[in-house]
Every structure is written in structure tokens, then in C-alpha cells.
Amino acid sequence: MRPTTAARKRAAPARGPGKELRREQLIKATIRSVARRGFSGTTMAEVTREARLSLGIVNLHFQSKDKLLVETLRYLADEYKQAWEDALERSGPRAADRLAALMELDFSRAVCDRNKLAVWFAFWGEAKSRPTYQRICAQYDHEYNEQVCALCRAIVTEGDYPGVDPEAVATGLAAMTDGLWLDMLITPDVVDRKLARKACFSFLAAIFPAHFTVAP
Amino acid sequence: MRPTTAARKRAAPARGPGKELRREQLIKATIRSVARRGFSGTTMAEVTREARLSLGIVNLHFQSKDKLLVETLRYLADEYKQAWEDALERSGPRAADRLAALMELDFSRAVCDRNKLAVWFAFWGEAKSRPTYQRICAQYDHEYNEQVCALCRAIVTEGDYPGVDPEAVATGLAAMTDGLWLDMLITPDVVDRKLARKACFSFLAAIFPAHFTVAP
Amino acid sequence: MRPTTAARKRAAPARGPGKELRREQLIKATIRSVARRGFSGTTMAEVTREARLSLGIVNLHFQSKDKLLVETLRYLADEYKQAWEDALERSGPRAADRLAALMELDFSRAVCDRNKLAVWFAFWGEAKSRPTYQRICAQYDHEYNEQVCALCRAIVTEGDYPGVDPEAVATGLAAMTDGLWLDMLITPDVVDRKLARKACFSFLAAIFPAHFTVAP
Amino acid sequence: MRPTTAARKRAAPARGPGKELRREQLIKATIRSVARRGFSGTTMAEVTREARLSLGIVNLHFQSKDKLLVETLRYLADEYKQAWEDALERSGPRAADRLAALMELDFSRAVCDRNKLAVWFAFWGEAKSRPTYQRICAQYDHEYNEQVCALCRAIVTEGDYPGVDPEAVATGLAAMTDGLWLDMLITPDVVDRKLARKACFSFLAAIFPAHFTVAP
DNA sequence: AATGAATGAGGGTTCATTCAT
């Protein structure tokens, strides 16, 4: 029973599919906010201001800030998964090409966007103390690693790489990608996409010399 | 005077060098807290409780929470730097041995402690939106990378590795380490120290076959 | 036109007398809500959900939550007044019988419904700080007390009760009823309708021994 | 990590026994607030303003608003219990005197204070939907009723009241008191302490004519 | 007439910081 000043302007009530749109709008605003202000600077006020919506709307669509953040993480993970599935789809049938396609994606402008990287690391930074984040990250990681591992196995099989352990290579490769993202985040003027890509393909060329070269 | 009037138990007055001890005590408590509760769960109350000291003491020794966190980051970075300098000191004169020593350190139990990794990633997760963190990380990164780069150059020079770009290798190597740490943080039951070490040395063995093997 | 296009189920349009029905529907939902969740747990969302209507409908029919609550109180008071008027109507002409009828009503299952009692006490609990509630309660109280007082006076007059002050008796009687309701609300397993009724009639039998006995 | 403007004025930190004082200070402020603004108008801001303390202090001493309210109820109940125990202590040994002392207390200025009555009814109004309140009320009610019941039994035994059921009388008496309090709350200009007292003693005089008279 | 997404003031709560002791 609170004295309330009448609302002034108002976004058109989104019917039907609009609900999903609002959610995405808020998730995107969250990503921008985390990128700009960090996890601790990401308040409901900040997110809704970024989305140009009212304060109460997050709880209307996500129940709580916590759930918004979880959904944001899922959104990012889904987006990335979609991207690498698409990349595989578009690439040829040869395992090396497919692996190259994944790596090219990882160093594409879209993925290496520093804002998005910042958000990924923000979630990773909280993962240890938030089981939910950790679980989500672990699950998507697993799917991705399986894929990379399968490709490495295929390459090892088809090529003549007797001493190569595909699992170790896959692990190292995926790890290097993550680490290069960190470099691009922390020292953007030391490690750029080009150097990152080169580091990655140097690795591949060293492991699978018959399949990869450093040159683009 | 009877024992009734015994002074309340209280922490030692700590003058001069004692002051430094208090600071370290608080920093260590901060590390434990960030590891356990995450960045957002790390409050002054939590830190001081962890240190078994009074609430007001942080501001006495660090002026503000912000500064405590910055000092904590510096502490971690210094500790790591000290560790790799010591590792180099202890190792022989050959570049490959020295590089191996660095890598062994990175996958030693002390460094791979999940609590400490959590704190590192917590800081990295906030780095984009906190210039101070980013600057500190960037600076220590730089020193470390210079070192690794120098070693790679030396190995390339002394060995016969015509097509190898030492900078790219060094970047990739350091990145892989970071990425493996992330794996140990997020999916500890998939990537353990042993696998991480193997992934790393697989890389080195592939790049510098005359200098490294995967076996310990 | 195929059944596919059937209109969404929706509440009847309710014109004219239908409007009154909607109001009652909402008031009854309010009563249920206050009984279950208390005053503070009674939100517009709760009330409309309870009434299986849409959120906006309260303001359409009552302008505000405040007015809904006032109307709810009036509804309860009217209902009770109607009940005791009916009880008097049904009873014989003798004052003692009429008073007994009022008391029987007060301990009838319909009136002693714990949900309704809870609502009454909810309003009484807010009365001091809400002049409107207090005024409404006071007004209905007055009418009721007048009636009880008149009956007591009649009994005193017709019987031989020289020392009895009918006003004090009426006041005490009405008060006892309220107090017994409170007991049934707070300690339902200590004071039930039977005990309450007995306490009340013990009082009447003591005051007006020629007119009342404790036995039903 | 919030930018905080330095606090200006500050109540002296209460050491040792001061903690208990602060709690009482806040409970008393809560009572005043509930009396004036009702349950729904009793906000943390209101309570702390009333206590001339800062906003955060309630959570420091009571953890939550809920607990403050529970403690307030307990405080009121304890206070009342203390009062009737004192009244019994001060009164003579005869059961009728002791019962009279309890009744005199119930209509004393201290107990009939409309602010306090308002708070009692505020709690009773929420009791149905708040098991904690109900439990506390029920427990204290029980003790009080036991006492009154015992006294009634003693009077019945010592006097010659063959048809009197002491339990019913005790229940009725306690109920009447509560009901008279409600009257004093809702219709203070109809029922004042004098009339209330008279109603109560009329009842006693009617039940126990050998022990009570209406006159003071 | 009816709906329910949207709004935002105001609520309870947290916590970095201060300062009397």
C-alpha cells in the first residue's frame, strides 16, 4: 500500500514472443554491463539502465539477479556452441580442416571481442565459489573437448603420428586457446588476434606437420 | 596485583616488522576468503574473521578494502615471481633445463593449488573493469613472458629449429599454462596436474624435439 | 468457422448486476487471502490469483487496494449484522430468547470460522492506525451494542434484578464474545466453540439466573 | 566496495551491558511505531528514526526485522507476565484478593495504555498467519489462564458455589478482559477504564457474590 | 470489461568505513 507516482513513459507491453525478446534484451545488457563494470559493478540498476528498461523488469522475467546471471552464462555458452557447430557444418569433411575451422573461429573477431572475453573470465573467476557456474562451464567444456579430441584422434589415425597422444594434444590445444584469450584480455597490446592465431597454429604445425602450417 | 586484572587476550602489539606480519596475515586471510567465497563473498568481516582479528584492523593497515585487494594481488604475483626466479636459480645453465624448470613449477602442487588458482581467476575476471588489476597482471606477465621468450630464443638458437618463431612459442606456452590452470579449476576431475603437465610437455617435445620428451 | 478459433476462456463480461458479482468475488478472495497469509501477505497478485482473475481487475472495480480492504471490512460487518438481524427475526419475542439467539449465533460454526476470525482480528489490529477501519468497526459495534443493551435492559426490567447495571452487563457480554473469539483464534485446542459457549452462558446464568441456564 | 560518505554524528558505542540497552531501546521504538503507524507502517526506517539511531542498527542487534518483531512480542509478554506476578506478590493471601489484584492490573492505566493495546492487537491480528507469534501468545496465555483458573478453583472451593465451573469462569473472565481491551482500543469514548472495570467486576460479583462487589 | 507486462518508489538488508574506547 505505497504511495506511487504514476509511471511516465513505458515500453510497449511485449505479448507472446515478446517475452523471449525481453529476456534476450536483458541478457545482452548484462553482458555489456559485466564487460564494462565487471561482476561487482553489475547491479540491477546498471543492467536495466543499459537495457533502457525499468528496474523491476529483471525480477519479472528472471525472478532474481542470480538467475539472470546464470541465464547469461548459458546464453554465452549456447552462442559459442552454436558458433562452433556452425563452423564445423560449413567446413569440409577432413578432420584437419574441421579442427582448423574451430581454431579460426576461436580467433575470429566475433569470438575475440574483448567485452565477451571479459564476461567469460568474470564467470570463470566466480566459478569456484558458485557451483552452478562451474557446472555449466564444465558441461559445455566437456562437449567441446570431446569434439576437439575426436578430431585429434582422427588426424592421428589418418596421418602418421605414432608418438602423439590425441587427448593430451586436445587438452593442450583447448587450454592454449583459453590462455590466449586471457592474454588478449589482459595484455591486448602484446597479444592480438594475429599473434594468438599464430601461436595456436605453430602448435598444430609442430604436432601435426603433415596437416598444418603456420601460414594462414 | 591479582591475576583477576589480567589483560584481555589480544594480538601482539606488532611494531615495526610486526606490522608487516599483520599485513601478511590479512592478505593470506583474503586469499582464503576469495578462494572459498569468491570475490563477491569476500567482505571485510569475512577476511578479519578468517584472520581472527578485529573488523577495524583492515582499514588500519590497508586504508581500504580496495587497497587490500590490490596488495593481495601483488602478493600473489610476487610470490609467483619469487617462485620462478628460485626455480631458475636452482636449475642448471642450459636453456631447455631452465624452461623445463619453469614448467615443472607451473604444475607443481604448490602452484596448482585450486584455492590459489581460484584467486588468480577471480582477479583476472575483474581485470578488464579494474585498470589497477590489469596493470599489475600485465606487468608481471610481461616479465615472465620475457623470460620464457628469452629461453625459447636460446633454445631455437642452440638447437636446429629453422621454422620456429620463439615469440609465438613462448606466447603459446604461457597461454597453455594459464588455460590448463583454468581446466584444473573448472574441471578438476577431467584435467589434473599429471594430464596438464603431459599436455604442456607434449607441446614442448613437438616444438623442440631435440630438447624435450614427454616422459618426466 | 472451426473450433480451433474458439475464444479464449475468460470470465463473463459482467454488466450491471454482474459487476456486483465481480466485487463480491474479489472481496471473498481477499478474505481468504488475509486469513491465509495475513494482512502483510495479502497482495493484489495474491488476491487476484485466489479469485482466478487478472491482476488489473482490482483497480478496475475498487480503484485501489486500500478501497478493496475497506470494502472487505464493510462486507464482513454487513454480513455479521445481517446474521444477527436474521437471528433476532427468527427468534421469539422474549428478550432473553432474543439475547440467547445472539449468543448462539456468536458461537455458531459459521461465525466461529477461524479464517473469518483471523480477518476480523487483522482489521482490528490495524484499526488504531487506520481511522477508516476504526470508524467502520466503531459504527457497527455501536449498533450491535445498542441492541444487546436494549435486550439487557428489557430483561432487567421484566425480571427482578435490582443491582444489575444493564449497560455494564451488555458491555461485558459483548467483550467476552470478542475475547472468546480471540481464544479460538490463538489457542484453538484450548478453547473451542463448546467451551466458549459455556463460558458465555455461565455469565448470563450468573447475572440473570431466572432467565438463563448453562445447559444448551 | 562502495563509496561511502563519512558518517557525521554517532551514538556512543555501547560497551558491555550497553548491548542489552540498545535492544530495549529498539524494542521500545518498535512498540511506539506499531502503535502509531500500525504493523504495515512499521518500517525499519520508522523504527530507527523513532529510536534516533541509524538504519543499519536493527540488523546489527536483531539480524532481521522479523526477529525484532518477535522479540518485541516477547518483551511485551514478559512485561505483562512480570506485572501480574508482581501484582500477585503484592496482594494478600486470599484467592479472591489475588484475583481482584489481577483484574485491577488489567484495568490499570499502565496496562490499558492505548498504544500498548494497539500493539497487542497488531500481533494478534497477524498471529494466524505467523506461527511464531501464535506460539508465543499461546504460551503466555496458557500460564496466565492457569493462574486465573487456579484462583477460581480456590474461590469455588472455599466459598459455596456448587454450580460454578471454575474453568468456564476463568476462560470467560480472561476473554472479557481481552474484549474490553478491544473496546477501549476501538471505541475509547464508549468504553473507558472505569466502565471496563465495572463490567468485569459485575461479572465477578454475579459469579462469586460472597467474594466480590462492583464497588471499588 | 478484461488482461498482464511494465513501471519505479519504497521496502529490508548488507557491508565498507569510522571512531570512541
Added chain:
DNA sequence: CATGAATGAACCCTCATTCAT
């Protein structure tokens, strides 16, 4: 130096109210 009660800005969340549909 050390303590911890006190402060109050800022947080997340609730919910009465509005209004496009």
C-alpha cells in the same frame, strides 16, 4: 595499536498501479 558498535549509501527485491492491447 587494536577493537567492534555504529553509520548510512547502495544493494536486491516487492508490489500497487498503470495502460496498450
